[in-house]
Amino acid sequence: MGETKERLFKGGAFLVEDLRGEDVITPEDFTEEHKMIAKTTEDFVIGEVLPKIDNLENHEFEHSVDLLKKAGDLGLLGADVPEEYGGLALDKISSSLITEKFSRAGGFSVTHGAHVGIGSLPIVFFGNDQQKEKYLPKLATGELLAAYALTEPSSGSDALGAKTTAKLNEAGTHYVLNGEKQWITNSAFADVFIVYAKIDGEHFSAFIVEREFPGVSTGPEEKKMGIKSSSTRTLILEDAEVPVDNLLGEKGRGHIIAFNILNVGRYKLAIGGVGGSKRAIEVATKYVKERKQFGTPIASFSLTKEKLATMAAKTYANESAVYRTVGLFEQRMGALSDEQLKDGREVARAIAEYQIECSMNKYTATECLDYVVDEAVQLHGGYGFMEEYEVARMYRDSRINRIFEGTNEINRFIVPGTLLKKAMKGELPLLQKAQSLQEELMMMMPEEVGIEPLEQEKHLLKNAKKMVLLGAGLAAQKYMKKLDQEQEILVNLADMTAEVYNMEAAILRTEKAIEKSGAEKNKQKLLYTQVYVQEAFNKIEADAKETLIAVESGDTLRMMLSSLRKLTRHTPTNVIEKKREIAAKIIEEEKYTV
Amino acid sequence: MNIFVLLKKTFDTEEKISVSNGQIEDDGAEFIINPYDEYAVEEAIVQRDAHGGEVTVVTIGDEDSEKQLRTALAMGADKAVLINTEDDLDEGDQFTTAKILEAFFEDKEPDLILAGNVAIDEASGQVGPRLAELLGIPYVTTITSLKIDGEKVNIEKDVEGDVEVIETSLPVLVTCQQGLNDPRYPSLPGIMKAKKKPLEELEIDDLDLDEDELEPKTKTTDIFLPPEKEAGRVLEGEIEEQVQELVSLLKNEAKVL
Numbered sequence: 001m002g003e004t005k006e007r008l009f010k011g012g013a014f015l016v017e018d019l020r021g022e023d024v025i026t027p028e029d030f031t032e033e034h035k036m037i038a039k040t041t042e043d044f045v046i047g048e049v050l051p052k053i054d055n056l057e058n059h060e061f062e063h064s065v066d067l068l069k070k071a072g073d074l075g076l077l078g079a080d081v082p083e084e085y086g087g088l089a090l091d092k093i094s095s096s097l098i099t100e101k102f103s104r105a106g107g108f109s110v111t112h113g114a115h116v117g118i119g120s121l122p123i124v125f126f127g128n129d130q131q132k133e134k135y136l137p138k139l140a141t142g143e144l145l146a147a148y149a150l151t152e153p154s155s156g157s158d159a160l161g162a163k164t165t166a167k168l169n170e171a172g173t174h175y176v177l178n179g180e181k182q183w184i185t186n187s188a189f190a191d192v193f194i195v196y197a198k199i200d201g202e203h204f205s206a207f208i209v210e211r212e213f214p215g216v217s218t219g220p221e222e223k224k225m226g227i228k229s230s231s232t233r234t235l236i237l238e239d240a241e242v243p244v245d246n247l248l249g250e251k252g253r254g255h256i257i258a259f260n261i262l263n264v265g266r267y268k269l270a271i272g273g274v275g276g277s278k279r280a281i282e283v284a285t286k287y288v289k290e291r292k293q294f295g296t297p298i299a300s301f302s303l304t305k306e307k308l309a310t311m312a313a314k315t316y317a318n319e320s321a322v323y324r325t326v327g328l329f330e331q332r333m334g335a336l337s338d339e340q341l342k343d344g345r346e347v348a349r350a351i352a353e354y355q356i357e358c359s360m361n362k363y364t365a366t367e368c369l370d371y372v373v374d375e376a377v378q379l380h381g382g383y384g385f386m387e388e389y390e391v392a393r394m395y396r397d398s399r400i401n402r403i404f405e406g407t408n409e410i411n412r413f414i415v416p417g418t419l420l421k422k423a424m425k426g427e428l429p430l431l432q433k434a435q436s437l438q439e440e441l442m443m444m445m446p447e448e449v450g451i452e453p454l455e456q457e458k459h460l461l462k463n464a465k466k467m468v469l470l471g472a473g474l475a476a477q478k479y480m481k482k483l484d485q486e487q488e489i490l491v492n493l494a495d496m497t498a499e500v501y502n503m504e505a506a507i508l509r510t511e512k513a514i515e516k517s518g519a520e521k522n523k524q525k526l527l528y529t530q531v532y533v534q535e536a537f538n539k540i541e542a543d544a545k546e547t548l549i550a551v552e553s554g555d556t557l558r559m560m561l562s563s564l565r566k567l568t569r570h571t572p573t574n575v576i577e578k579k580r581e582i583a584a585k586i587i588e589e590e591k592y593t594v
Numbered sequence: 595m596n597i598f599v600l601l602k603k604t605f606d607t608e609e610k611i612s613v614s615n616g617q618i619e620d621d622g623a624e625f626i627i628n629p630y631d632e633y634a635v636e637e638a639i640v641q642r643d644a645h646g647g648e649v650t651v652v653t654i655g656d657e658d659s660e661k662q663l664r665t666a667l668a669m670g671a672d673k674a675v676l677i678n679t680e681d682d683l684d685e686g687d688q689f690t691t692a693k694i695l696e697a698f699f700e701d702k703e704p705d706l707i708l709a710g711n712v713a714i715d716e717a718s719g720q721v722g723p724r725l726a727e728l729l730g731i732p733y734v735t736t737i738t739s740l741k742i743d744g745e746k747v748n749i750e751k752d753v754e755g756d757v758e759v760i761e762t763s764l765p766v767l768v769t770c771q772q773g774l775n776d777p778r779y780p781s782l783p784g785i786m787k788a789k790k791k792p793l794e795e796l797e798i799d800d801l802d803l804d805e806d807e808l809e810p811k812t813k814t815t816d817i818f819l820p821p822e823k824e825a826g827r828v829l830e831g832e833i834e835e836q837v838q839e840l841v842s843l844l845k846n847e848a849k850v851l
Contacts (some may be wrong), residue, residue, distance in 0.1 A: 032661055036668060043779050075782025088782055446660045589610075 008335055009328060011354040012419050014501055015465055016433050021512030024505065025327025027319060027594070028513050037094050041101035044074060049105045056108055056229035057393070059221055061188045064111050064231065067147065072142030077116050080124055080585055082342065086137035092329045096271050096322075103275030106397045107229025113272065114185040114230070117138070119146025122194045123207060125344035126249040126257050131208060135192060147190035149181035149209075149235045150258055157410045159258055160204055164197040164237060174241045175199070175207065177215070181235040187218045188231035194261075195237070196254050203252035207242050216242035226396035253368050260348040265405040266362035270322045273365035273401060276394065277315040277372040282591040283391050284376040289587060291381075298379075300457060305583030307379060309531065311372045312582060313591050316528035317536070318365045320505035325357040327419065356418050360498035363408040366401035373398045411492035417484065419497070420476060420512065434473025437466055441563040449570065453519060453526055456573065457507050457533040463567040464503060464537055467544040468496045470563065474551045492543040499536040506532050525594050529583045534573040541568045595647030595742075595764075597638045598702070599671065600695065602711040603655055603662040604628040607714070616817050627662045630710025633770035636777040637710050637740060639670040645742060647705070648672045648814065654681035654694055660793065667788035668780030674793040682798050687810035692724035694808065697801040699729055707767040711736050719769070726767040734760055736771040 008018065030038075048070055049056075052063045071077055079095035081087020095116075102109040120139045123131055138144040155161040164179025177197050184193070193216075195209045209216060219234030251259050278440065285308060288299040298304050332350040340346040351358070373395045377384035384391050400406045423430035449459045475489050483490070510525040519526070541564075548560045585593060605611065606624040613619065627635070638649040650673045651666040653659050663674035679686070686737040689704070699707075708711035709722040714718055719735065726733035738757070742764070780799045798808065829836040845851045 032664060033785055033789065036665060036788075040779045040782065047779070073781070074779055075784075079782070088786065090782070090786075094782075171834060235849065455809055 008331055010422075010427060011328075011426055012356045012422055012430075014504060015419070015468060015497065016429055019504065019508055021508050021515055024324045024508045024512065025093070025330060026509040026512055027095070028509070028516065029327075030097070032403055034093055034097055036099050037090070038097040040074060041076060041098045042104075044071065044076065045102060045105045048261070049108050053106065053108070053229065056107075059188075059228070059231070061231050063249050063418075064108065064186075064229070065189050067108065068112065068115060069142040069143060071112065072140065076112075077120075077142050078140035079578075080116060080121060081136050081140040082124070085132050086140045088140075092326050092333070093323070093592075096268075096326045099268050099271045100275035103272040104279050105229070106393055107227035109272060110227050110230040111186055112263075112398075114148060115142075115146050115190075116147035117268050118261050119186065119190070119194065121264055122148070122248055122257050122261055123208065125260060125348040126206070127208075127344070128215060130245065130512050131248065135208065139192070141447060144191040145189055146192045146194070147184050147186040147235075148189075148261070149184045149193045149195045151182050151184075152180060152297055153182050157407060159196070159512045160255060162196055162198060162204065165201050166197040166199045166205065166207065166242070168199070168244070168447070169241075172244065174243055175247065177207065177209070177237040177240040177242055179237050181237070183222065184218075184234050184235045185230055185232060187233035187235055188221065191227040193235055194207050194248065194257075195235070195242075196258060197237075199251055204254040205251050205259075206248040206254040206257045208246040208248050209237070209242055210246075213241055226393075226399055228396075244322055260352050262279065262406055263351055263358045264348075266358040266411065267322065267325055269356075269401055269405050270318070270361035271326075273369035274315060274319045274322055276369045276398065277311070277318070277365075278453065278592045280369075280372045280376040280391065280394055281315065281321045281586065283394070284308065284311070285586055285590050287383075287391075288379055289590065291383075299587050300417075304379065306576070306579050307375050308586050309579035309582035310535075311375055312358065313528045313531040313535075313579075314371060315592055316525070317502040317506040317532040318361075318368045319500075320509040322361045322365055323504045324501075324505040324508070325354055325361050326353050328357060356415050356497075357501065359406070359411040359414045359418075360494070360501050361492075362405065363402070363411045364498045364502055366398075366408065369398050369401060409491070412491050413484070413487070413501075415497050416472060416490050419472070420483070423476075430469065430472065431476070434469045434476075437469050437473065438563075441466075441470070441566060443472035444566045446566070446569055453514065454507055454511055454529065456570070457503070457529055460533055460537045460570060461507060463539045463570075464496070464500050466567055467540055467564065468493065468500055470560070470567075471496065471544050471547040471551075474560070475547065480552050486550075489547055492547045496540045496543050499540050503533045503536050524582065524585050527578050528594070531575050531578050531582065534575055537568075537570075595642065595645045595649055596703055597649045597675065598699075598704045599631070599634045599638045599649065599651045599666065600707065600725070601631045601635065601651050601653045601662060601666060601762050602710070602713045603630045603653065603659050604713055604715045609703065610768045611819065613817055613819055618679070618817060625658065627665055628710050628713045628715075630675060630712060630714070630770055630772070632710075632777040633772065633774045634708035634710055635666045635669055635671060636775045637770060638706070639778075640775065641706065641742060642672075642739070650675060652695070652698065654679055654691055663793055664788050665780055665785065667791045667793070668784040669778055670784060671791075676793065676795045677801070678795055678797055682805060682810060685810055685814075686808065687812045688718050688720040688724060689811040690808045691721050691841075692728055694798065694801065694803065695725045696728040697798075697803050698796070699725075700801075703765075704729075705764045706742075707731075707765070707766070709769045711769045711771045722767055723771040729767070730830045731765045731767055733767040733769070735769040737768045737769050738773045740762070740774070788802055 022543055049067055055063045075088055076098055078087035079090040083089045102112050141144055150159055152162050166175040166177050169176055191211050193209045195207045199205050215238045217236045222232040288304050289297055291298050329351055337348055369552050376391045377395050380391050383389050422428040449456050472493050475483055479486055506529045510529045513522040513525055544564055552560050603625040606626045609623050642649050649671040651663055651671045652675045653663055654677045659676055667674055712719040723733050734749050734751055736752045737749050738752050741748040745763045747762045747766055751760055757825045829839055
């Protein structure tokens with residue numbers, strides 16, 4: 001790990017490092033260009049996409065194609081495509097802001113995301129020069145539209161269990177693909193599919209398959225619960241003839257592509273979750289100010305305020321956390337040479353370093369979104385159940401996010417699994433820290449916590465990290481290589497780790513903002529942080545306790561529980577009071593505001 | 595063709611206006627290009643693309659006005675000029691603005707100057723016409739169509755919903771009305787290019803002006819928000835009674851008759 005101008009952090013290192021505000025990138029660091037890009041995207045979504053949303057929900061996909069081409073004219077499809085192939089090669093903050101602002105378009109944001117993300121990126125990252133030359137310029141303008149075909153009827157989370165096969169023909173000119181890919185986004189109109197198949201039934205590989213190739217067809221449109229504005233069909237490959245030049249990456253190395261692309265897909269879903277949460281807060285706030293019951297706007301009831309404040313505090317922490325991850329990519333890519341930056345595989349590797357962070361962002365931000373839209377419906381009462389209110393669609397659209405791009409359960413398993421792998425390889429000193437912690441806890445004396453802003457929160461964060469190390473250390477000690485069978489414990493560890501990441505992201509963002517523009521201007525940020533950290537800490541405490549009880553017993557358990565009590569001793573924040581303050585500001589501004 | 599656009603930043607139309615100590619609170623407010631000026635920027639780009647030349651966007655404002663200029667550059671304007679009066683002028687009115695612009699245009703040879711019909715904040719609609727008078731060139735306000743053929747200019751002007759067709763010649767100043775065009779979104783390549791386009795910053799010194807010459811001719815005596823809308827009232831009874839009550843209310847309560 002180099003100590004250059006910016007500290008470069010390894011994935012997962014946040015558990016063992018002490019960070020300062022200057023170490024993270026936050027939304028307050030966005031430049032004027034970033035804001036202009038965000039505004040163009042937002043204006044496009046409001047001005048062009050939303051007027052067509054009923055047509056899109058009604059599966060009139062000619063509008064999807066038309067809108068994607070219009071987006072292409074504005075450069076909204078080329079952010080991640082290199083300049084030499086007709087793209088804009090923007091930084092990751094810019095492309096993240098595009099994703100965030102598209103989220104308001106509901107199912108169409110999935111259409112856009114599938115095209116620019118999982119559809120185009122495999123070629124950006126892993127295509128050879130000819131493939132890039134042939135496809136990328138047209139993907140960047142929307143002349144060609146892309147889709148990604150990994151899932152099969154019998155292989156979802158177990159992607160490598162795919163049954164689709166590829167066989168080289170006798171002439172050696174084409175691979176002949178047979179199989180069925182399921183739930184393929186954009187399949188009604190995509191021109192290019194990234195398809196995974198096993199060569200000779202064993203070498204898992206990726207192919208660029210054009211719709212026009214012989215033997216390629218799609219099934220009927222699926223009837224979905226939400227994101228109806230996106231097209232979802234089966235991709236059918238019946239002796240599909242794919243030129244050998246269209247093998248993407250190396251034979252038998254398809255899993256590298258699949259997992260790297262999923263990583264990107266995950267953090268992009270997290271960003272979409274943040275964008276959707278913000279919109280739901282805005283919609284709900286406008287509603288509660290209008291709606292009167294018992295002769296008064298329901299915004300004046302303290303329980304309404306409690307709901308809005310909780311929604312916003314969660315959103316703040318998740319927003320801080322996803323842009324923290326985006327910042328990590330940005331810093332890591334900043335350390336690459338121009339030559340390396342041109343090599344998509346290097347870029348993919350830089351992102352893959354943060355697999356843990358991508359997964360955590362994915363499950364916490366999509367669950368934040370689900371929580372927020374659920375409460376937004378609740379605040380609408382019966383009207384929220386009526387389709388003429390935007391919030392009903394948001395509620396239906398939200399649900400899939402916890403399922404696709406790796407279910408949130410699979411993503412949770414990745415977190416402790418990867419952390420332990422890194423620890424075993426000696427990349428992260430987790431085991432050493434866990435061991436010295438056990439000794440430290442024996443001797444630990446209660447600490448005096450200062451009253452300056454964020455001191456309490458930093459104290460809780462420090463102890464929360466110790467709780468994660470304690471739990472993970474004990475579980476690793478006891479189960480060793482069989483830990484992966486203790487799924488409940490893995491999930492507890494994943495939740496604790498993610499809460500630590502979010503707490504820390506909120507604290508560092510607020511700290512950085514206060515350093516830059518003072519406490520007065522950042523009051524709302526401080527309130528969000530105080531509320532979120534307190535509530536996250538309570539959850540971590542409960543998870544840690546449950547984990548210890550499952551792992552240890554007898555005297556050891558009693559000793560460990562007493563250690564835990566040392567770590568959790570504090571005077572809690574009055575969150576009810578803080579939430580009222582938070583809500584007052586949101587109600588005044590009629591939107592999520594920091 | 596040498597094309598200039600007069601541009602002003604205004605509050606975002608979504609912003610809530612609040613007044614304290616007789617001043618409009620602008621702390622933390624979002625600003626945008628005055629929507630009518632956006633038509634002017636769009637029209638300037640369209641005319642340049644048709645006839646060649648260069649589009650320069652000019653604004654009088656403070657450091658933060660750079661953002662709106664960059665947006666105009668991202669839409670496709672070629673150059674921008676910020677006349678920064680933040681340190682020199684405490685207040686100004688339409689006279690002040692027109693006077694500064696007159697000095698700015700002294701050494702320029704504009705063929706076409708476009709401005710918004712009004713700014714959505716103070717909505718005087720005066721700066722364009724005043725400037726044209728000072729420069730001694732013709733002007734047409736609230737235009738909804740602009741066709742240029744050599745020196746000849748054909749304009750359609752919105753007159754309270756009717757259309758007036760006007761023929762004039764270059765150089766000319768026009769103010770743009772809704773319906774003239776559909777302003778483009780700044781594209782992402784446009785935004786990236788805008789960073790590199792020239793943005794010149796001037797102060798009134800650079801224009802050989804001093805504060806005394808720019809003293810506003812008007813005085814603002816008070817700033818207040820419109821009264822809160824009160825709940826309506828439904829009249830009851832026979833139609834005849836209702837009419838009588840309405841007339842009496844209009845006379846005695848609303849005092850409009």
